[in-house]
Amino acid sequence: MCGRYAASRRPEDLTGLFQIEKWEPAETLAPDWNVAPTKEVYAVLERPLKDAEDRHPVRQLRKLKWGLVPSFAKNPEGAARMINARAETVHEKPSFRRPFAARRCILPADGYYEWVTGSDERDLEVQGKKKRPRKQPYFVTPADGTVFAMAGLYEFWRDRTLPDDHPQSWWVTCSVITTEAETGPLAVAPADGPHSLSDIHPRMPLMLTQDRWDAWLDPSRTDVDELRELLAPPPTGLMRAYPVATSVSNVRNNGPELLEELAAPEVGTLF
DSSP, X not given: OOSOEEEOOOHHHHHHHTTOSEEOGGGOOOOEEEEOTTSEEEEEEEEOOTTOSOOSOEEEEEEEEESOOOTTOSSSTTGGGOSEEETTTTTTSTTTHHHHHHXXXXXXXXXXXXXXXXXXXXXXXXXXXXXXXXXXXEEEEETTOOOEEEEEEEEEEEOTTSOTTOTTSEEEEEEEEEEEOOOSOOSBOOTTSOSSGGGTOSEEEOBOOGGGHHHHHOTTOOOHXXXXXXXXXXXXXXXXXXXXXXXXXXXXXXXXXXXXXXXSOSSSOOO
C-alpha cells in the first residue's frame, strides 16, 4: 500500500523533468517530507485547459487532494479510504474504472514510507503484554536518486451544496495505484534489514519508469487492455530501503530530517 510519502521537489524542478507546459505559481506547495492522506499534492496530468478554444491536451502540474472522491459520491467523507487503487482490479472497480480509462496522472515523490513490526514487539503482542506494538518505519526510494513517479488516477467531484461560482464547488482528488511488492533483491539493502520490498510489506506504489510516462498520461489512450499493460511492475533492483526515525509516524512531524538513514532500527530486531 501507500499511506505516506515524501515530496520535497520544487515545482521548477518538476516542470523541466516532466516537460510541463502549464503550471500556476498560485498552486505552489511547500516541500513535504510527510505527505499524509487528504493533503494537497502535486500531480502531472494531461487535459485541455479550462475555457480554452483549443481543446488539445496540455501537460500540466496541478495541485490535487490525495484521497479520491468518485464523481457519483454523495459526499466526500470516504476520501481518506480511497488513497490507493489496486493495479489488479483498477479497471473494474466502480470508483476507479472511469478515471483509469480517461484521467490518469503521475504523482512525483522522493519515495514512500512503510512500517514493519519488530520481532520483539510481535512477541509482546502475542503474549498480551502490548496491544499496539511499535513499528519501525522504512523509507523506500530509487537507488539512483531519481524521482519516484507513482502511477495515479484523478477525478472530479461536484459539491452540490455550493453555488456554481464558488471556488470550492469542484473537488479534484487523486489515488495512488499499488501493486505487489517486489520479491527480488534491493539495489541497496540494510545490513541487518529487509533484502526485498516484499520483506517490508506485500504491496507497494506502482512506479512508472520514464519510458512509460507519455503513454500513461496520454488521455487519447482508452483501450483498457492496452492500459493494463502499462501496469506491469518496473524492473527489479531499482530501489533502496533504509530505516528512519519513528518520529515520521506522527503526521505533525515534517522536515528533511525524517529522511535521514538510521545506523540501526529503533524498534529492536526486525528480521
